[in-house]
Amino acid sequence: MNQNASLDLTDSLIAAKGLLGWELVHETQDGKSSGIIVETEAYSQEDAASHSFRGITERNKIMFGAAGFAYIYFTYGMHYCFNIVTGPAGHGQAVLIRALEPIDGIAIMKKRRRTEEANNLTNGPAKLVQAMGITKLDYGANLLSGDKLRLEPGTTPNNVIQTTRIGIKNAVNKRWRFYIADNPFVSKK
């Protein structure tokens, strides 16, 4: 376990791996909630599965901006997913956060998720958004500025698994998904 001095967001693949072990913190009226990032996926504009593949649009324009901002999108008519923008300005890429290990505010998460099961709070991209109280209002938030929604350094995990992504139809052969081995809060092995 090594202390992370800084986060490399110059490339989504590097960032997806580097984000594992970092803590995502959100302070709301209900209190503070946070969790360790245990599962991520990388997306880039050369990648047919990425929202940025077909170029810049009103929805995904934040992906083409500077790194370190929140890209939140709505899908399947009922779910939001949370991404961290990476790469240089002008290059559309981001890292999808797929799962967290709950740390602070677990009682708040249970209330938001309407469940008592601790291992069912944040083990999926739409679940963690709900558990953390993230909304579309957080679109474009600067995660590195120490604001209410932010990233905090954690510890680098020892065992990281690299594999294929989940829930996509294009570019399914790319092994752009990373998760911490043996972590019970990973959405799927």
Next chain:
DNA sequence: GTCCTGATCCTCT
């Protein structure tokens, strides 16, 4: 405009 699809989750069998 209209149509279709989706980086999902939950509730059933």
Next chain:
DNA sequence: GAGGATCAGGACG
């Protein structure tokens, strides 16, 4: 393991 919920963005004309 399968299917439904439910709506915004994007493609097309």
